[in-house]
Amino acid sequence: MKHTHLFDSPGPRGLRLIRMATAVWVAVLLLIVAYVVWRLDARGQLAPGKWLPFVTNVKLLKFLGEGLLQTLSASSVALVFSLLLGIVLAVGRALGHRLLSLAIAAYVQVFRGIPVLLNMLFLFLGVPLVLRLNISAYSVVVIALVLYNSAVIAEIVRAGIAALPSGQRSASLALGFSEFQTLKYILVPQAVRLMIPALVSQFIIIIKDSALGFIVGFHELTAKAQNAALQLSNPLQTYIVIGIVYVAINLLVAHISNWIANRKTNTAG
Amino acid sequence: MSDACSVPRMGHDDMSDIMVELRGVDKWYGDFHVLKNINLAIDRGQVVVVCGPSGSGKSTLCRTINRLESIDQGSIVIDGRVLPSEGRALRELRANVGMVFQSFNLFSHLTVIENITLAPRKLRGVAKEQARQHALALLDSVGIASQADKYPAQLSGGQQQRAAIARALAMRPEVILFDEPTSALDPEMVGEVLEVMTKLAEEGMTMLVVTHEMGFARKVADRVLFMDEGEIVEDRSPSDFFNQPETDRARAFLSRIL
Numbered sequence: 001m002k003h004t005h006l007f008d009s010p011g012p013r014g015l016r017l018i019r020m021a022t023a024v025w026v027a028v029l030l031l032i033v034a035y036v037v038w039r040l041d042a043r044g045q046l047a048p049g050k051w052l053p054f055v056t057n058v059k060l061l062k063f064l065g066e067g068l069l070q071t072l073s074a075s076s077v078a079l080v081f082s083l084l085l086g087i088v089l090a091v092g093r094a095l096g097h098r099l100l101s102l103a104i105a106a107y108v109q110v111f112r113g114i115p116v117l118l119n120m121l122f123l124f125l126g127v128p129l130v131l132r133l134n135i136s137a138y139s140v141v142v143i144a145l146v147l148y149n150s151a152v153i154a155e156i157v158r159a160g161i162a163a164l165p166s167g168q169r170s171a172s173l174a175l176g177f178s179e180f181q182t183l184k185y186i187l188v189p190q191a192v193r194l195m196i197p198a199l200v201s202q203f204i205i206i207i208k209d210s211a212l213g214f215i216v217g218f219h220e221l222t223a224k225a226q227n228a229a230l231q232l233s234n235p236l237q238t239y240i241v242i243g244i245v246y247v248a249i250n251l252l253v254a255h256i257s258n259w260i261a262n263r264k265t266n267t268a269g
Numbered sequence: 270m271s272d273a274c275s276v277p278r279m280g281h282d283d284m285s286d287i288m289v290e291l292r293g294v295d296k297w298y299g300d301f302h303v304l305k306n307i308n309l310a311i312d313r314g315q316v317v318v319v320c321g322p323s324g325s326g327k328s329t330l331c332r333t334i335n336r337l338e339s340i341d342q343g344s345i346v347i348d349g350r351v352l353p354s355e356g357r358a359l360r361e362l363r364a365n366v367g368m369v370f371q372s373f374n375l376f377s378h379l380t381v382i383e384n385i386t387l388a389p390r391k392l393r394g395v396a397k398e399q400a401r402q403h404a405l406a407l408l409d410s411v412g413i414a415s416q417a418d419k420y421p422a423q424l425s426g427g428q429q430q431r432a433a434i435a436r437a438l439a440m441r442p443e444v445i446l447f448d449e450p451t452s453a454l455d456p457e458m459v460g461e462v463l464e465v466m467t468k469l470a471e472e473g474m475t476m477l478v479v480t481h482e483m484g485f486a487r488k489v490a491d492r493v494l495f496m497d498e499g500e501i502v503e504d505r506s507p508s509d510f511f512n513q514p515e516t517d518r519a520r521a522f523l524s525r526i527l
Contacts, residue, residue: 122362133437165372165374167370167372167373167374168377170337171374171375173363173389174335174337174366174367174368175364175392175436175437176360176363176364176392177360177391177392178360181391185391186378190376190378195379250372
């Protein structure tokens with residue numbers, strides 16, 4: 001990673017400009033932070049009593065921890081099934097049968113277009129009515145996330161396959177592999193590797209979107225925080241704390257996948 | 270002439286044994302008539318070099334023989350069987366016809382040895398250890414045994430192309446198509462690839478080679494086909510072709526490249 005910039009290395013005048021812009025940007029940022037802190041303090045929002053429970057109140061931490069586990073569990077399950085279904089859909093589309101492609105394209109367009117929140121409501125209201133089945137809030141959230149994210153991942157993997165040099169497919173066919181075997185052994189493994197950054201972004205979106213589950217009574221991190229905030233009467237502090245938790249989780253996810261991706265590309269030269 | 274025609278060959282004794290035959294093959298890209306009434310028979314064990322200006326249809330001709338490109342008219346017969354247009358029969362035929370590409374096309378997510386063993390293992394059910402032993406022997410014969418566990422990106426162009434030849438050989442094909450195998454190589458690496466191809470030819474492999482390497486054509490080929498504007502204009506022994514080309518088009522081409 002020697003040359004990471006897309007442009008010419010800046011000359012002396014460019015460097016001065018960059019330094020000045022950086023200084024201005026940092027100054028503005030500091031001013032905004034200072035103003036926010038000052039206003040919060042003026043309104044008594046920085047009082048230790050409002051923040052200390054997040055360190056000392058074991059019951060509260062346990063309560064929020066349960067929510068965090070639910071968030072991680074639903075997101076991970078949704079990720080696995082979205083990935084599997086997304087790859088199946090992308091493969092189905094790449095096989096080139098017209099009717100199958102059309103059906104998959106329709107699926108992608110519909111479920112990529114519907115807000116996840118609406119998906120959850122449809123499932124929550126519709127499944128008991130149509131199938132006469134009781135469906136748990138957890139299942140509603142996971143299925144709604146899978147419907148949306150499998151559609152997005154199908155497109156990501158399809159783009160990855162399209163981005164591969166056409167010679168990879170020719171070489172595989174020339175050896176005697178079928179179209180399906182070519183996708184399975186040659187194209188999809190490379191496309192998924194190529195698309196790891198996009199797939200990581202999608203996992204982060206899944207984690208964040210799981211918070212929408214509160215609408216169907218799913219007790220994940222955000223819903224738990226809402227409950228806790230009502231009892232402690234410190235909603236702002238609670239939401240700031242769980243906001244930080246979300247960012248921390250997503251940083252961790254990004255780091256782990258970077259590490260995996262780097263290991264892969266290092267061994268692949 | 271002590272040229273290529275008289276080079277003794279092993280592995281074939283019946284010269285009327287036709288390996289690849291094209292009969293009246295035509296192909297269009299839209300309005301562009303890329304192959305015009307191609308008639309061609311390649312005997313088992315023969316090495317046929319195809320040359321001609323760019324856009325003359327030589328690569329397309331090469332790619333029709335294992336149906337990477339379809340044809341619009343005529344028929345192609347390989348080892349006595351008409352080239353099937355789809356399905357298992359086509360795949361089995363392709364497995365029997367090796368192909369080496371200009372841009373190597375090694376599978377970039379697999380090591381060299383995995384590139385070579387994948388098809389025998391998945392398509393022929395060869396056991397892992399057996400496939401590995403065969404692959405190592407092939408790598409040894411193309412001179413890159415020490416590169417077995419590297420990824421394609423870690424190899425030089427010449428090494429990649431030799432690995433690609435080993436990959437084609439792993440399926441024990443009866444004929445190998447070479448589509449400009451040295452055109453993407455740095456000049457100093459052309460020799461090592463041609464050397465491997467020459468060795469293959471001496472072992473009696475049936476080969477169709479699209480190339481501009483006229484030294485290779487002179488030394489190794491049994492026949493040289495000269496193509497221009499989708500037609501086979503000349504089909505001669507190398508010595509005849511290089512010493513007394515029959516057509517103005519061939520003369521003009523040779524004067525440009527020699």
